[in-house]
Amino acid sequence: MDVENILKSCLELIHVELSESQRDAVLKELKAWLLPSVKGEGQTSTRDGSFTLIHPTYGEPYHSITAGAIRECLEKFLYPSELLERAKELKVVRILDVGFGLGYNLAVAIKELRDLNPRLEFELVSLEKELPKKVPEPPEEFGFYHKLLWKNLPQFEKEGIRFKLLIGDARYRIKEVEGFKAHAVFHDGFSPYKNPELWSLDFLRHIRRLMDEEGVWLSYTSSLPVRKALRELGFYLESTKSIGRKRGGTKASLRGEDRLSPEESLKLQTSPYALPFLDPELHREPLEILVDYRVRVELQKVAQGGIEPPTPRFSAVCSTN
Numbered sequence: 001m002d003v004e005n006i007l008k009s010c011l012e013l014i015h016v017e018l019s020e021s022q023r024d025a026v027l028k029e030l031k032a033w034l035l036p037s038v039k040g041e042g043q044t045s046t047r048d049g050s051f052t053l054i055h056p057t058y059g060e061p062y063h064s065i066t067a068g069a070i071r072e073c074l075e076k077f078l079y080p081s082e083l084l085e086r087a088k089e090l091k092v093v094r095i096l097d098v099g100f101g102l103g104y105n106l107a108v109a110i111k112e113l114r115d116l117n118p119r120l121e122f123e124l125v126s127l128e129k130e131l132p133k134k135v136p137e138p139p140e141e142f143g144f145y146h147k148l149l150w151k152n153l154p155q156f157e158k159e160g161i162r163f164k165l166l167i168g169d170a171r172y173r174i175k176e177v178e179g180f181k182a183h184a185v186f187h188d189g190f191s192p193y194k195n196p197e198l199w200s201l202d203f204l205r206h207i208r209r210l211m212d213e214e215g216v217w218l219s220y221t222s223s224l225p226v227r228k229a230l231r232e233l234g235f236y237l238e239s240t241k242s243i244g245r246k247r248g249g250t251k252a253s254l255r256g257e258d259r260l261s262p263e264e265s266l267k268l269q270t271s272p273y274a275l276p277f278l279d280p281e282l283h284r285e286p287l288e289i290l291v292d293y294r295v296r297v298e299l300q301k302v303a304q305g306g307i308e309p310p311t312p313r314f315s316a317v318c319s320t321n
Helices: 003-014 020-034 069-081 104-116 140-151 170-176 201-209 224-232 262-270 286-304
Strands: 042-045 051-054 092-098 121-128 155-158 161-167 182-187 211-219 236-239 250-253
Touching (some): 003 020, 003 286, 069 211, 104 121, 121 170, 161 170, 201 211, 224 236, 224 250
Parallel strands (some): 092 121, 182 211
Antiparallel strands (some): 042 051
16 A cells, blocks of 8 residues: 555544645655665665665665764764673673675674773674665674674674574564673664654564663664654663764663653654654555554644644554554
8 A cells, every 4th residue: 555545544534534734744854764765776885885785675885974984883883872881791792684685783792892801701692684685795803793794694603603584574584583681772763754664663562671770772773763763662762863964863772870861851842743653563555554654744744733643642543454
């Protein structure tokens, strides 16, 4: 079904009528979210001289072109993870990698951490829907661990590294993971408005289940639906610095305190867009998740205008299943 039909079915299901202007605004925004963010496909260079790929379906690069693929691995994931500071005290580092992609995040993390503590061991669980057929090699200094990962897929135990890659829909595969407590989660799916199934409140609840109490969750995104979901799950939030884009990413911890700016906190409290993506049974189509979210945003706008919306604020209102 296309976006217009899903929207129509959603509104019929909850017995809500939107004005023509409201409906046009909803459709316009939904269609804008689905547009490719970059042109072309295949391999492309990034600002730091390393290479990445552009995904043919999502129309997005696997790594930031403007920041640089390796720089993004370091500054959006490894540096704010606190793993470098903990490298000498830990015997084993556990990382949950949501979006294995090209394998750069893990290869860079292993190399940098082993430089600090050569005896450090790793337990790594990674999720990926499908692997690209041809992957550009990272800079030579990260080559050993990158090759080790790729040549031994989907799982291995050698060189002090225990690695497992779960291929397929991450919403199903994550249910298979038990007894794992991540020191860090590298959440690196494609952007929330193109890949919403990996950013829902319900999927993030499973991520939380697999985190160490001292662990941290990291991503490049600062989108309101993702931050709202994390807040609803009891995380403390802070922004990471901006690398190659206007806004920084997000760091979430189960202990500590919020460190968002007053402006960020206010937006999270008052914006009608500060509603989580919902996928209660973890099997909704991505477009259904987006349409449901955007309809709830519209209802929230009505509520903030002084009219009580016909549905609970955080309930999934639409399902075409």
